[in-house]
Amino acid sequence: MKTLIKNGKVVTPQNSFFADLLLEDGKITAVEANLPEEGCQVYDASGCLLFPGFIDAHTHLDMDNGVTVTADNFYTGTRAAIAGGTTCLLDFATQDKGDTLQNALKVWHKKADGNSSCDYGFHMAITDWNSRTQAEIGEMVKAGVTSFKFYLAYDALRVTDGELYQALKRIGEVHGIAGVHCENGDLVNELIRENREQGNLSPKYHPLSRPDYVEAEAIARFCYIAEAANVPIHIVHLSTAAGLEEAKRARARGQKVYIESCPQYFTLDDHLYNLPGFEGAKYVCSPPLRSVQDQQALWNALGKGQIDSISTDHCSFCQKGQKELGLEDFSKIPNGMPGIEHRPVMMYTYGVAQGRMTENQMAGLLSENAARLFGMYPQKGTIAVGSDGDIVVWDPKAHWTISAKEMEQRVDYTPYEGVQVIGRPKAVFLRGKQVVEDGKVILEGQGTYIHRKESEYF
Ligand SMILES: [Zn+2]
Numbered sequence: 001m002k003t004l005i006k007n008g009k010v011v012t013p014q015n016s017f018f019a020d021l022l023l024e025d026g027k028i029t030a031v032e033a034n035l036p037e038e039g040c041q042v043y044d045a046s047g048c049l050l051f052p053g054f055i056d057a058h059t060h061l062d063m064d065n066g067v068t069v070t071a072d073n074f075y076t077g078t079r080a081a082i083a084g085g086t087t088c089l090l091d092f093a094t095q096d097k098g099d100t101l102q103n104a105l106k107v108w109h110k111k112a113d114g115n116s117s118c119d120y121g122f123h124m125a126i127t128d129w130n131s132r133t134q135a136e137i138g139e140m141v142k143a144g145v146t147s148f149k150f151y152l153a154y155d156a157l158r159v160t161d162g163e164l165y166q167a168l169k170r171i172g173e174v175h176g177i178a179g180v181h182c183e184n185g186d187l188v189n190e191l192i193r194e195n196r197e198q199g200n201l202s203p204k205y206h207p208l209s210r211p212d213y214v215e216a217e218a219i220a221r222f223c224y225i226a227e228a229a230n231v232p233i234h235i236v237h238l239s240t241a242a243g244l245e246e247a248k249r250a251r252a253r254g255q256k257v258y259i260e261s262c263p264q265y266f267t268l269d270d271h272l273y274n275l276p277g278f279e280g281a282k283y284v285c286s287p288p289l290r291s292v293q294d295q296q297a298l299w300n301a302l303g304k305g306q307i308d309s310i311s312t313d314h315c316s317f318c319q320k321g322q323k324e325l326g327l328e329d330f331s332k333i334p335n336g337m338p339g340i341e342h343r344p345v346m347m348y349t350y351g352v353a354q355g356r357m358t359e360n361q362m363a364g365l366l367s368e369n370a371a372r373l374f375g376m377y378p379q380k381g382t383i384a385v386g387s388d389g390d391i392v393v394w395d396p397k398a399h400w401t402i403s404a405k406e407m408e409q410r411v412d413y414t415p416y417e418g419v420q421v422i423g424r425p426k427a428v429f430l431r432g433k434q435v436v437e438d439g440k441v442i443l444e445g446q447g448t449y450i451h452r453k454e455s456e457y458f
Pocket of ligand 1: 058060313315
């Protein structure tokens with residue numbers, strides 16, 4: 001079946017232009033003005049922007065944190081993704097200590113295969129670096145997994161500096177890319193312990209146990225370890241001005257450092273932890289929400305092109321029954337917030353509509369840059385002949401209000417409740433098939449696994 005999307009304005013990181021798009025057998029087969037309608041199903045995109053399908057390169061679906069499992073699994077999480085305009089996501093398959101990477105990959109395929117409404121791939125989170133793990137890196141690349149993740153915080157997950165150094169060298173040999181969760185785990189543990197000893201147990205002590213220098217120190221350390229290993233690196237969920245400065249210093253030394261941040265660090269701030277009762281628990285994530293000054297620094301960096309991608313770190317836990325595990329002790333609140341559904345509209349509203357970034361920057365930050373860094377370009381991340389027919393028909397004039405009552409995310413709140421937003425996916429096409437109409441999922445379960453190539457260090 002052929003689909004023709006007519007009268008829209010194509011948006012790529014390089015430029016915007018009016019053209020019709022022909023989608024055939026899952027691919028884009030023509031990008032030209034005035035394409036003929038014969039034999040095509042026609043979608044009129046008048047007044048709309050046509051973005052390349054958005055990519056969320058940082059999600060945690062169906063993830064067991066050791067105490068409880070995230071509220072969203074692949075079925076609900078990918079429906080939420082596609083409803084918001086995200087046509088491809090990269091989730092973190094996570095190795096259990098003592099287990100293999102192959103097994104972690106098998107487990108994640110089982111969670112995702114046949115349950116997904118958008119395309120997906122996996123980063124491999126390595127928690128146990130040893131000779132067997134090292135030998136498995138090549139097998140991961142063959143299986144289409146070319147990006148890896150390491151933690152410098154969380155005792156159950158983190159690796160030592162020496163292990164990270166060895167791993168970076170090995171990953172560099174296969175032209176993969178490693179992303180790191182940058183917080184100083186020992187320092188975080190000490191600050192949590194001190195707060196608990198002093199009886200500081202409410203959610204507001206969560207950010208006070210993870211101050212900005214905890215992130216900045218870990219980013220600086222990660223950058224120097226990468227300098228020793230001589231490889232490009234990726235900093236996930238950057239949240240602070242202090243951390244940004246460390247990354248910029250490494251870049252000034254000539255290192256390739258890619259930076260990801262998330263909508264919550266641009267649009268929410270740390271006063272939310274002081275809300276009455278247990279409300280602050282909804283915003284407990286790591287790194288935590290930051291000060292208004294940090295937000296300002298991130299917007300400034302984004303405007304200057306110093307941030308490469310915006311993903312969500314979607315990791316949803318219900319306030320009732322899950323976040324409540326930490327009612328008596330903030331350190332037991334499951335870390336994470338939902339966001340997979342609202343990333344495009346939040347960045348459009350606060351970024352494009354408010355003049356902080358252009359629509360073209362949005363196409364780069366939410367789609368093309370992640371496709372390139374994670375070995376999916378030009379199959380994903382652009383609107384060009386030969387690319388997948390993943391198109392978001394974006395109505396820039398839609399005004400609506402975010403509400404947990406009317407979302408796909410299967411969690412009992414959204415941190416963006418009541419936010420009046422601008423823009424909406426009027427339609428979403430996934431490999432040529434229309435899967436969303438007026439923000440509603442009309443066709444589910446169409447997602448497939450994306451076998452990725454080596455990273456393109458741009
Ligand atoms: Zn994460």
